[in-house]
Amino acid sequence: MGVIAMDKRQITLYYSSKNSIGKQIHAYVESSGKKNLAIDISKTNVTGTQWAEIASGLNIPIRDLVAQHHPDFLEIYGENKQDLDENDWLKILEKEPHLLKHPIAIDGENYIELESAASFKKFMEPDSAGLEKS
Template identity: 45%
Template sequence: MTDDMGVIATNKREIKLFYNAETNKGMQTLAYLKSSQKKVLDIDLSKTKVTGTQWTELAKLLGKPIKDLINTEHPDFIKKYGKSPELPDDEDWLKLMENNPKVVTQPILVNGDQAVQIDTPSEVMQFIEDED
């Protein structure tokens, strides 16, 4: 059985960055990528709606549960859902992300069949070095 990506096309020659332009981390990560020779497709979460299906695919690529993509310490999150929300399933977390993209923890970089959450913008360097 093959598990191919349906909605998010993956390509080794192109880097996709899911980020929030309203955050320093997102903008710095994008700046690093733009300075490279790689083709970059940037998806600004503050302007572009990412679907539940796409979030599910990203979580699968990252090998994490959907709720791990959410910063539950974010002030907007706490204000709306409290410090320890009782969201029973992935559907609830997906709705939360679709409606509040600001609560996504950090930029997510997709390159080919690899995805990584970016903690430090300089981490992207490993993806933009010339490959042989």
């Protein structure tokens, strides 16, 4: 059993209020009419275990949660990412949450990385067969 609560009647959103896409998607989730739990990672500490569970739910390595082309990432870590192991990536997300690549929504057991507000609208459509859910 994971540490993230799964509820078919609730959307859990991991986002940062420090970027415009995060704010937009948060507004869409709030107005979706579905019960939701919004976790602003710029104000709430997300543990390494939770990040690992999110990556697993998305079927991606933890490093893919990080915006590796973000200027702050490049300034701190440079281009040489091969030296970073899984624990390093977890520490980056814990210490620099603004480096989360995209907001993440969890709806029941479905995880989705939301690249735009439009992707959330598509995720919420009753027939979202064209959108792959992890």
